Amino acid sequence: MTGVPGATGEGGPLVDEAAPRPVVRSEVLHRGRIADLVRDDVDLGDAGTVTREYVVHPGAVAIVALDDADRVLLLRQYRHPVRARLWEVPAGLLDVDGEPAVDAAARELAEEADVTARRWQVLADFASSPGSSDEAVRVFLARDLGEVSATERHTRTGEEAGIEVRWVPLDEAVARVLDGSLHNPSAVVGVLAAAASRAGGWASLRPADAPWPSRPRA
Incomplete structure (x- = not known):
C-alpha cells in the first residue's frame, strides 16, 4: 500500500467526529408512529446548499x-x-x-x-x-x-x-x-x-x- 494517499493513517486519529452543518430550513414531511420523515436544506459552505430527506429515529x-x-x-x-x-x-x-x-x-x-x-x-x-x-x-x-x-x-x-x-x-x-x-x-x-x-x-x-x-x- 506504499504511496497510496491515506494508507499510512496520516490526518489524525481514526475516529468519527460530530461536525454539524447549518440547517437553513427544515420541514417535517410525515410524522409516523415510530419515526418521522424530514427535509432539511443544509449549508455546506463552499459546496453550496443541498436538500436532504431522512428519517428521524429514536435509536x-x-x-x-x-x-x-x-x-x-x-x-x-x-x-x-x-x-x-x-x-x-x-x-x-x-x-x-x-x-x-x-x-x-x-x-x-x-x-x-x-x-x-x-x-x-x-x-x-x-x-x-x-x-x-x-x-x-x-x-x-x-x-x-x-x-x-x-x-x-x-x-x-x-x-x-x-x-x-x-x-x-x-x-x-x-x-x-x-x-x-x-x-x-x-x-x-x-x-x-x-x-x-x-x-x-x-x-x-x-x-x-x-x-x-x-x-x-x-
Whole structure:
C-alpha cells in the first residue's frame, strides 16, 4: 500500500467526529408512529446548499446474549419491509424518555426472549443507515444468563408473537454472516463484534454506561 494517499493513517486519529452543518430550513414531511420523515436544506459552505430527506429515529439497542457454552441467542421473526423472516439478535427501540440504554436492553431481552442477564457490557455502536436516517444503535454483550419466571413473562403480539428462538454456537453464527445467510444489521455487527472481542480476550468491551455521544437526542 506504499504511496497510496491515506494508507499510512496520516490526518489524525481514526475516529468519527460530530461536525454539524447549518440547517437553513427544515420541514417535517410525515410524522409516523415510530419515526418521522424530514427535509432539511443544509449549508455546506463552499459546496453550496443541498436538500436532504431522512428519517428521524429514536435509536435502538441490540443484545448479543452469550451463554456458558459460547452460544449466541438468535430470534427469527417476520420483517415486512423486506418481506422476509430474519434471524436477529434481540433488539428494541429507545422509546422510553430518559431510560438508560442498558435498561432498555435488559427490558427487550426479557420481553423478546424471556432471558435475563447479570453482566452487561458494550460491544459496538453503529449508525444503521447514515445516508438516510439518524438512527443510532448500541450493541450490548449480555452474559451470566437466567430465565424470566413464568408469571412475569411478557405477552408478545404482532410479529413478535411468532418469534422462533435458537441458541447457535458463536462460530457458526459468524460463518452464517460471512456466507451471506444472515442479513439483519444488528446481528451482523453484533456477531462479528463478539467474535472479534472474544479473540482479543474481551479486552475491547466497554462498561454498560460508556459514553454514547451519537445517541439521538429525542
